[in-house]
Amino acid sequence: MTLELITVHVTSQSPRYRLLVIIVSNSVRTARRIMSAKLIFIFLVSVLGLASCEYKYQTKWFTVPLDHFGFQRNETFKIRYLENSEYWDDGHGPIFFYTGNEGQIEAFAQHTGFMWEIASDYKAKLVFAEHRYYGQSLPFGNKSLENENIGYLTAAQALADYADLINYLQGDKVEPRYPVIVFGGSYGGMLAAYFRIKYPHLVNGAIAASAPIHMYPGMVPCEVFDRIVTSSFKIANQNCVTNIKNSWSTLRNFVKVQNNSEWLRNEWHLCNPIKNSSDVQALVDYLQSMYETLAMVNYPFESDFLLPLPAQPVRVMCQYLNETLKEKKLLEGIGEVLKTFANYTGKTSCVDYRDGDNYGNLQASGWDYQACTEMVMPMCTTGTYDMFEPKPWDFTKYAEDCYKKYNVYPRPQGARVEYGGAKLQAASNIVFSNGLLDPWAGGGILNSISSSVTAVVIIDAAHHLDLMPSSPYDPASVKMARNIHRQNIDKWIRQFREEQSAKQ
Numbered sequence: 001m002t003l004e005l006i007t008v009h010v011t012s013q014s015p016r017y018r019l020l021v022i023i024v025s026n027s028v029r030t031a032r033r034i035m036s037a038k039l040i041f042i043f044l045v046s047v048l049g050l051a052s053c054e055y056k057y058q059t060k061w062f063t064v065p066l067d068h069f070g071f072q073r074n075e076t077f078k079i080r081y082l083e084n085s086e087y088w089d090d091g092h093g094p095i096f097f098y099t100g101n102e103g104q105i106e107a108f109a110q111h112t113g114f115m116w117e118i119a120s121d122y123k124a125k126l127v128f129a130e131h132r133y134y135g136q137s138l139p140f141g142n143k144s145l146e147n148e149n150i151g152y153l154t155a156a157q158a159l160a161d162y163a164d165l166i167n168y169l170q171g172d173k174v175e176p177r178y179p180v181i182v183f184g185g186s187y188g189g190m191l192a193a194y195f196r197i198k199y200p201h202l203v204n205g206a207i208a209a210s211a212p213i214h215m216y217p218g219m220v221p222c223e224v225f226d227r228i229v230t231s232s233f234k235i236a237n238q239n240c241v242t243n244i245k246n247s248w249s250t251l252r253n254f255v256k257v258q259n260n261s262e263w264l265r266n267e268w269h270l271c272n273p274i275k276n277s278s279d280v281q282a283l284v285d286y287l288q289s290m291y292e293t294l295a296m297v298n299y300p301f302e303s304d305f306l307l308p309l310p311a312q313p314v315r316v317m318c319q320y321l322n323e324t325l326k327e328k329k330l331l332e333g334i335g336e337v338l339k340t341f342a343n344y345t346g347k348t349s350c351v352d353y354r355d356g357d358n359y360g361n362l363q364a365s366g367w368d369y370q371a372c373t374e375m376v377m378p379m380c381t382t383g384t385y386d387m388f389e390p391k392p393w394d395f396t397k398y399a400e401d402c403y404k405k406y407n408v409y410p411r412p413q414g415a416r417v418e419y420g421g422a423k424l425q426a427a428s429n430i431v432f433s434n435g436l437l438d439p440w441a442g443g444g445i446l447n448s449i450s451s452s453v454t455a456v457v458i459i460d461a462a463h464h465l466d467l468m469p470s471s472p473y474d475p476a477s478v479k480m481a482r483n484i485h486r487q488n489i490d491k492w493i494r495q496f497r498e499e500q501s502a503k504q
Contacts, residue, residue: 055109055116057082057126062168064132066139066152068160079137079161082109082128084116089123094179094493095169097203098128099162099195101188102364104135108188111305113469114482115183122489125178129165131158131191133366147407150369155191156418162191163199175503176202179496181489185209185464186440187367187375189432194419197427205429205492207485209464213432214422215377215443217412222380222393224442225292230386232295232314232437232462240318243325244291245387247334248284254331255280268335269343271350279354286353287334288388290341295439298462300473308344311473316340372402374414377443428452429495431488433481435461454488456481 061078082105087093096115100108109128119126130137133153138144170176180203184192189211196206214220234241255261261274274280297305298314310316320336342351371377376398383390399409420427427449433456434444440463448454458466458477465474466481 055084056086057084057109057128062161062165064161064164068157068164075139077132077137077139079132079165080105080130080135081165082106082126082130084119084126087120087123088125090125093123093125094181095166096122096124096126097162097166097180097182098126099159099182099184099188099191100129100131100134101184101186101191102131102134102367102370104363105130106135107305108185111303111469112183112185112467114467114485117470118486118489122493125169127165127169129162132161135363145366145369150366150406153366153369154374155194155370155415159191159195159198162195163202166199166202170202175500179204179493181205181207181492183207183209183467184211185467186211189464193427193430193432196430197419197424200428204496205431205488207431207433207467207488209433209467210435210438210440210444211432212377212440212443213419213445215440216416216421217376217378217395219416219421220443222378223382223386225379225439226381226386226388228437228439228442229292229295230388232298232439233291233318233387235437236315236318237322239323240321241387243321243330243333245383246326247287247330248389250327250330251284251334252280254327264331267332268338269350271352272354283353284389286351287338290338291387292439294341295437296463298437299465299468300475301471303468305468307341309341310344313341369406372406372410373408374411374418376410376412376415424449424453429488429492430454431456431485433458433464433466433485435459435463435465435478437461438463456484 060081060083062081063076063078066075066077067073096119098105098108098112098115105128112128115126118124132139133144133150139152140146140149143149166180170178170180182192182195182203182205184190184207186209189208190213192206193208193211193213196203215225230241233244255264255274264270265273270283272279274283293306294309294313294317297303297309298312299305299309301311303309303311317337317340320333320340325333338351342348367375378393378395380393381388381391395410395412402408402410424430424445430453432445432454434441434446435458437460438444445453445455446457456466458475458481460475461478461481466478466485470479470482
């Protein structure tokens with residue numbers, strides 16, 4: 001009897017998996033023939049639904065101007081980019097370029113498995129570029145987010161960074177040598193689309209996943225986001241929606257009674273006691289953000305994209321709220337949801353509800369400034385068509401709050417005017433994909449604009465699931481979307497090479 005020990009290391013959306021497989025056989029050769037290490041890997045992925053692999057890349061730096069559009073400040077700084085050339089045919093292969101969004105670039109590289117999975121088929125170089133003012137791409141170091149330094153944080157400046165980087169990757173040639181396809185999800189998806197619109201001579205096509213380019217003032221109703229959030233919970237369980245809707249008044253009334261705040265702190269494992277109305281509002285805001293986040297990352301597999309969560313997290317959370325609950329029982333159920341959301345790994349000592357939705361995986365502190373300047377996206381709730389307290393959109397108050405924080409006033413029409421809004425008939429070679437479970441789909445393009453600016457609607461998918469690593473639990477609609485992406489990539493690369501041939 002021969003005992004063979006095979007260790008398979010899998011880096012998944014949850015790093016808790018480190019798997020050990022023992023094969024016992026009269027013949028090691030026979031055992032290998034029956035179940036090779038590769039087959040073991042496939043088997044384990046199928047059983048466990050793991051959704052990402054360990055990706056390897058080189059970290060590189062590229063020097064960019066502080067200000068691409070003026071000539072009075074000549075300072076430069078370096079942005080980071082991650083590069084993998086393992087499969088690249090440097091004489092013929094394309095460059096797949098991820099337009100980094102609001103966070104450290106590793107988080108997006110690790111969760112954009114679609115690019116990694118198709119790289120070998122296309123013999124492509126992979127590049128993930130970090131957005132200025134995020135991660136380690138800080139023009140003023142630790143002082144970058146101070147008011148006197150933050151003014152160069154704009155989408156236009158970031159796109160110009162990427163344009164310079166792509167020009168460098170092309171060898172600074174007048175005639176580009178390689179076709180370039182850009183990819184992005186969420187704000188990164190917006191940037192991918194805007195990149196193709198602004199720099200079509202540098203970019204041959206764009207996959208813009210979950211890009212809410214219609215979420216600007218006057219383009220969609222402000223309540224659309226939270227109506228979709230509510231719909232995602234209603235699909236899981238109607239009682240879940242009813243309980244959440246009733247919980248707001250229950251919570252506010254509960255904390256008015258002496259000693260109840262201490263009970264709530266202990267029951268919900270809150271880091272800070274609830275001392276006043278400001279604390280109550282902060283807790284309410286945290287809970288609303290929690291439900292919104294759960295809908296956004298309602299993936300069919302375990303994920304740590306924003307924070308560690310189980311597969312189908314909305315359904316998992318609703319199991320605590322699947323029957324009619326009142327008073328303390330209702331708050332106990334909400335507490336179970338809160339514990340699972342904030343402490344799925346069991347490593348968090350308490351819930352810091354005052355910290356808002358500042359997810360450590362992204363380090364997206366600069367986004368608030370962008371939302372106070374050009375990325376103005378109105379949000380409101382009605383309490384009628386959603387499960388939240390009524391909260392109207394008040395631009396005047398929003399603008400005054402921005403001025404208090406950053407000494408700037410928002411330009412609500414700025415991004416729509418600069419990038420086209422819904423008027424994209426002159427654009428080309430962009431695919432907009434949106435999952436209907438994703439609240440951001442309310443601001444996405446759901447109908448094709450032309451034969452080359454097309455929409456892919458994914459019925460049962462959350463936030464840019466089509467760019468995530470493939471999983472056995474992916475719905476058929478996601479697989480179809482990825483096939484459509486590949487068909488467009490094929491077409492764009494073919495167009496580039498035909499144009500190259502015509503010039504020779």
